[in-house]
Amino acid sequence: xxxxxxxxxxxxxxxxxxxxxxxxxxxxxxxxxxxxxxxxxxxxxxxxxxxxxxxxxxxxxxxxxxxxxxxxxxxxxxxxxxxxxxxxxxxxxxxxxxxxxxxxxxxxxxxxxxxxxxxxxxxxxx
Numbered sequence: 001x002x003x004x005x006x007x008x009x010x011x012x013x014x015x016x017x018x019x020x021x022x023x024x025x026x027x028x029x030x031x032x033x034x035x036x037x038x039x040x041x042x043x044x045x046x047x048x049x050x051x052x053x054x055x056x057x058x059x060x061x062x063x064x065x066x067x068x069x070x071x072x073x074x075x076x077x078x079x080x081x082x083x084x085x086x087x088x089x090x091x092x093x094x095x096x097x098x099x100x101x102x103x104x105x106x107x108x109x110x111x112x113x114x115x116x117x118x119x120x121x122x123x124x125x126x
Contacts, residue, residue: 023045023048023090023111023114023117024045024048025045025047025048025067026044026045027045027117028042028043028044028045028117028118029042029043029044029090029092029114029115029116030042030114030116030117031043031092031109031114031115032113032115033106034107034109034110034113037106040115041092041101041102042118043092043094043100043102043103044092044094045090045091045092046060046062046067046092046093046103047060047062047083047085047090047091047103047108048062048085048090048091049085049086049087049088049111050085050087051084051085051091052064052082052083052084052085053082053083053085053091053103053108054080054081054082054083055079055080055082055104056080057080060093081104083103083108085108086108086110088110088111088112089108089111090103090108090109090111090114091103091108091109092109
């Protein structure tokens with residue numbers, strides 16, 4: 001999640017049952033990797049439930065509209081690929097697109113795998 005988070009930094013996570021807001025595009029979330037492959041990841045929500053996600057030349061399109069992103073770092077992927085989010089699926093992307101294991105690799109993530117929203121970086125103290 002460079003440049004937002006670096007290796008070794010810790011965040012506090014607001015669990016869904018304790019939050020009063022729905023997950024929104026741009027939220028940084030902690031989740032279990034789909035497919036039972038293990039591991040806990042932290043990524044940003046790009047696509048919401050029911051949206052068509054297409055990535056062309058490193059640019060992200062949602063239902064045909066370009067997603068404006070000012071937090072992306074790294075070399076974007078050049079391939080064109082498309083996914084469709086189901087009724088409770090989210091498309092999650094890392095900010096460092098050139099070096100991120102995210103929904104481009106494992107597809108949309110079911111809402112039940114999202115543990116919560118990262119809301120405070122707590123370590124190391126700045």
